[in-house]
Amino acid sequence: MTRGQLRVFLGAAPGVGKTYTMLEEGRRLRDEGRDVAVAVVETHGRAATAAMAEGLETVPPVQVNHRGLLLSELDLAGVLARRPEYALVDELAHTNAPGLAHAKRWQDVQALLDAGINVLSTVNIQHIESLNDVIEQITGTVQRETVPDSVLRSADQVELVDIAPQLLRGRLSQGIIYPAGRVDAALSNYFRLGNLTALRELALLWLADEVDSALNRYRAENGIRNKWEARERVVVALTGGPEGQTLLRRGARIAARSAGGHLLAVHVTTPDGLRDGHPGELAAQRALVEKLGGTFHQVVGSDIPHALVDFARGVNATQLVIGVSRRPRLQALLTGPGIGATVVRESGDIDVHIVNHSAAGRRPALPRLGGALTARRRLWGLALALAGGPLLTWVLVTMSTPESITGDVLSYQLLVIVVALAGGIWPAMFAALLSGITLDYFFIQPLYTVTVATPAHALALVLYIVNAVLVSYVVDRAARRSRTARRAAAESELLASVAGNVLRGEDALAALVGRTREAFSLESVRLTADGGVLAAAGPVPGTSRTPATSRTPDRGAAEAGPSLTLPVGERAVLELYGRDLEAADRRLLAVITAQLEAALEYGDLTETAEGLGSLAAADKVRTALLAAVGHDLRRPLTAATAAVTGLRAPDVNWTEQDRAELLATAEESLATLSGLVTSLLDVSRLQAGVLGVSLAPLDTAEAVLPALEELGLGPAEVELEIPPGLPPVMADAVLLQRVLVNLLANAVRFSPADARVVLAASAFAGRVEVRVIDCGPGISPERLEDVFLPFQRLGDTDNLTGLGLGLALAKGFMEGMMGTLETEDTPGGGLTMVLSLPAAAAAGETGAHARAAATNESGAA
Numbered sequence: 001m002t003r004g005q006l007r008v009f010l011g012a013a014p015g016v017g018k019t020y021t022m023l024e025e026g027r028r029l030r031d032e033g034r035d036v037a038v039a040v041v042e043t044h045g046r047a048a049t050a051a052m053a054e055g056l057e058t059v060p061p062v063q064v065n066h067r068g069l070l071l072s073e074l075d076l077a078g079v080l081a082r083r084p085e086y087a088l089v090d091e092l093a094h095t096n097a098p099g100l101a102h103a104k105r106w107q108d109v110q111a112l113l114d115a116g117i118n119v120l121s122t123v124n125i126q127h128i129e130s131l132n133d134v135i136e137q138i139t140g141t142v143q144r145e146t147v148p149d150s151v152l153r154s155a156d157q158v159e160l161v162d163i164a165p166q167l168l169r170g171r172l173s174q175g176i177i178y179p180a181g182r183v184d185a186a187l188s189n190y191f192r193l194g195n196l197t198a199l200r201e202l203a204l205l206w207l208a209d210e211v212d213s214a215l216n217r218y219r220a221e222n223g224i225r226n227k228w229e230a231r232e233r234v235v236v237a238l239t240g241g242p243e244g245q246t247l248l249r250r251g252a253r254i255a256a257r258s259a260g261g262h263l264l265a266v267h268v269t270t271p272d273g274l275r276d277g278h279p280g281e282l283a284a285q286r287a288l289v290e291k292l293g294g295t296f297h298q299v300v301g302s303d304i305p306h307a308l309v310d311f312a313r314g315v316n317a318t319q320l321v322i323g324v325s326r327r328p329r330l331q332a333l334l335t336g337p338g339i340g341a342t343v344v345r346e347s348g349d350i351d352v353h354i355v356n357h358s359a360a361g362r363r364p365a366l367p368r369l370g371g372a373l374t375a376r377r378r379l380w381g382l383a384l385a386l387a388g389g390p391l392l393t394w395v396l397v398t399m400s401t402p403e404s405i406t407g408d409v410l411s412y413q414l415l416v417i418v419v420a421l422a423g424g425i426w427p428a429m430f431a432a433l434l435s436g437i438t439l440d441y442f443f444i445q446p447l448y449t450v451t452v453a454t455p456a457h458a459l460a461l462v463l464y465i466v467n468a469v470l471v472s473y474v475v476d477r478a479a480r481r482s483r484t485a486r487r488a489a490a491e492s493e494l495l496a497s498v499a500g501n502v503l504r505g506e507d508a509l510a511a512l513v514g515r516t517r518e519a520f521s522l523e524s525v526r527l528t529a530d531g532g533v534l535a536a537a538g539p540v541p542g543t544s545r546t547p548a549t550s551r552t553p554d555r556g557a558a559e560a561g562p563s564l565t566l567p568v569g570e571r572a573v574l575e576l577y578g579r580d581l582e583a584a585d586r587r588l589l590a591v592i593t594a595q596l597e598a599a600l601e602y603g604d605l606t607e608t609a610e611g612l613g614s615l616a617a618a619d620k621v622r623t624a625l626l627a628a629v630g631h632d633l634r635r636p637l638t639a640a641t642a643a644v645t646g647l648r649a650p651d652v653n654w655t656e657q658d659r660a661e662l663l664a665t666a667e668e669s670l671a672t673l674s675g676l677v678t679s680l681l682d683v684s685r686l687q688a689g690v691l692g693v694s695l696a697p698l699d700t701a702e703a704v705l706p707a708l709e710e711l712g713l714g715p716a717e718v719e720l721e722i723p724p725g726l727p728p729v730m731a732d733a734v735l736l737q738r739v740l741v742n743l744l745a746n747a748v749r750f751s752p753a754d755a756r757v758v759l760a761a762s763a764f765a766g767r768v769e770v771r772v773i774d775c776g777p778g779i780s781p782e783r784l785e786d787v788f789l790p791f792q793r794l795g796d797t798d799n800l801t802g803l804g805l806g807l808a809l810a811k812g813f814m815e816g817m818m819g820t821l822e823t824e825d826t827p828g829g830g831l832t833m834v835l836s837l838p839a840a841a842a843a844g845e846t847g848a849h850a851r852a853a854a855t856n857e858s859g860a861a
Contacts, residue, residue: 004113005156008092009122012203013196015177016163018122019043019090023052025120026088030056037084039112040074040105042091046176056088064097071097076108079117086118093127093145106151123147125203138198139190140765153210160207165196173827232261234319235312236294237343240267243323243355244285250355251321252292263294266311268304305342312350321353381423385431388415393438400443408443412436417471424479425472432465508599509535513574516592522578526562527596529572534600538577569597633673640669693735693816697728697840700761700770707740713757717748721760729768729837731817736837739810739821743772743833746807750776750831767836775830779823787823 007025011018019041030036038058043049059079061072073096079087089112094105102108109119126135129146136142152158171177172191236251238244248265255261267282286296301307312320325338344352392415396408412435420428441450509527517525517537524538562575566589574593581589643666646652647659654662701722708718729736747757751774758773779787787807807821814821819837826832 001116004116004118006109006113006154007118007120007157007159008152008155009120009159009161010152010203010207011122011124011161012163012200013124013126013168013191014044015168015171016161018124018161020049020052021159021161022088022090022120022122023049023056026056026086027052029086035085037079037082037087039079039087039089040072040091041088044177048176057084059087062100064099066097066099073097073100074105074108076101076111079112080115083115083117086120087112089119089121092121092123092151093147095145104147106147110151123152125199125206128152128206131202131206134202135199138202139195141190158207158210160203162200162203165193165200168196169193173825232257232319233315233317234261234263234321235308235315235317236263236265236321237308237323238265238267238282238285239323240282240285241323242281244281245288247321247323247355248285248288248292248294250353251319252294254319254321254353255294263289263292264297264315264317265289265294266297266299266308268307268311269298269300305339305346308339308343309346309350312347317350319351319353320347321355324354324356378423378427381419381427382430384422385415385419385427385434388419389431389434389438393442397442405443409439412439413467416467420467420471421475423472424476425469428472429465429469432467508602509596510537512592512596512599513537516574516576516589520576520578520581520589522576524575524577526575526577527568527572528575529600534572566593568593569600572596572600636669636672640666640673643669693732695730695732695817698731698733698736699728700726700768703731703733703736703740704759704761704770707737707744710737710741711744711748713744713748717756718744719756719758721758723761726761727763727768727839730840731819731837735813735817739813739835740770740772742807742810743835747772747774747776747831747833750774752776763839766839768839770835770837772833772835773826773830774832775826775828778825778829778831781825 009018009022023038023041026036026038036056038053038056040061041049041053041058043053059075059082062075062078064071064073074089089105089109092106092109096103096105096108102111109121112119125131126139126141126143127146128149130149132143132146168177169191232255234251234255236247238247248263251265252263255263265285289296297311299307299311301310308320308322320343322340322343325340340354344354392411396404396411400408416428416432416435419431437450441448513525513527513535514537516522522538524536526536527534562577563580564576566574566576568574574596643662647654647662647666704720704722708714744757744759751757755775758771760771760773762769762771811821814835814837817837819835822834822836824832824834
């Protein structure tokens, strides 16, 4: 039996039109004469979706009673008995009711496919198993219903049903997706514009990767090795040398020239690890790759050019960027074509860019004779030559015959090789010279004389020395590489340990200083600045105590005297007490010093940011207050002046009622002026740093209820939707009350008489949102942002509406409390004001409650 084909309609979020598109495709197939049946469709009460389902044959669902609820589920047995050519199965990730054949609907779909039935289904990006943790980070919601990636990747066709996030929110506001009662909660939580944009990007990227994988499978199945330029893929070969950053930037520029270009960096490691690059350089280059939007790869291959070309072909690369060889020209002439030439020859249709750099073509230099062997090994080699030469001579003289000269020569040659392996070049050359003289003295006629009678004898002595040099060179090189490998491993372990300490939450300075002391076996290490100790590890020599890690002066350390001091930035100094460090140790120490400097700079920036936080918050409050108050001074001043001037007019005879009204107007205006002047005085005190926002954990109801009491509003005017268990917010109680009073007063003023204002609260992603919703005339979209500008009353010229500080002041107060105030359209008409404040727990984690913004509780009132 031929297995059925699976076609999945993928969407970024509910409401994009997956089910509608699936039903539309079902209608098209039916009109073409295909046998189509609806196995299960979830319309969610959407009229357009229900209308599209009409006219299609439907297999009746099975009814399952679960805990008193009657659930409609897909009737698998009924669909298998009906055996349509195409079955429409909605919501692939759905969890079936207990008692059915399968726990998940995708398992039902697998059964239909096995029966030879073609299936059309739908799924949202948030239900893909591998993206579950990413979806939780974006939306703050854990998805309980998921589909394994293998199910989707095995589908014969995946089609993206896409819609712009703004249009999707518009559909939601119009009540097309959810009922009106769920719209506000959806807009403020899952259907945020940022969430929808991120989900859309995930859907597009997932589908693009799936298309890319399908293309690679097709090329592999059909044996296609030449490049297909579906999109530009630039591979940059990294050796771990300093030229890597130059190559990466050049590769990024090449990739950026075409739309959709992809940058890949690859480092080829040999199986023995002897060709590895510098760990610090590779780490920096990996960070640069990520910053440039590319990906870093590391492969193992004994033949570097072929491994590099194979990787480029495997990722369908179109461009390959390599650097000019760093080998000296003399070495290149002696050893033949290098990696670059081989890559060019093997690359085929992949374009190869060979980029010049500062480290290319170094001048030839002779190898150092000092070698990498320790002095101890050289002494052992010399001792072996001194002891082994006489001993071997005694044995050979004892057993010597005229026919044994060949064995005698090979024996001395073996001694030279053994000494070279043990002690390197200088003991080997000494052994070669001693062996040549001994061989000539004891075994070559005339005996017991050192004469070079024939050129062959001189050639033999030269060959001894050449053999010694060659063998010792190999030994020295192996020792050098072994030492380099051990040192690189130790350096990597040290840097990884330091990074791990910092990532685990330890103090960066203390971790770096402590690991420096341990790594270099020092008695003590201190980081000092401005006469104080920032961090220290170990007791200072000459004192009986361990230096403190606080920024306090320490005079005892000066008496001991550090063995080495290194500047860290412009003001700090790293003091090392103990042994003198070698040059290789100092190179690693330079890396640690750079990390210390970065940690100090980060700490300074953090302190500066914390200090500026209060100033910025105070400036926001002060700016909003001054702008609004400056505008509102004119109205009461003008009214009071007019009233007093009228009362003093000698040519007007006022009645007692007129005089009373003028006096009342003057009194009201002067009272308003008094309040405004008080606010101005508070601002002056705020600017002087006397006042501050007092942030503390606050129950939302503790601010809402006093605001309602102040305005005299009850259940007839305002409907409260504050769920139980709502976390407290970090806010200033007085300021938050003033903001709520302003918003509620505006909402009640513009709402129809028969419609109540709704005040709803919800928690999402570490913040609490309070929404003040009215059903009034609303504001045109192009003027939504104008409501927060000073002097913008949008037609409200009522002279009896309070101080008139308005939404500009409310927004300033919210920003001073580390919150936000935004506008949204109310579904069905009206305006929704959204207040967002950090929840107390989240604010405590980030330290937001420690920041002091400036304003006055009494002045805000």
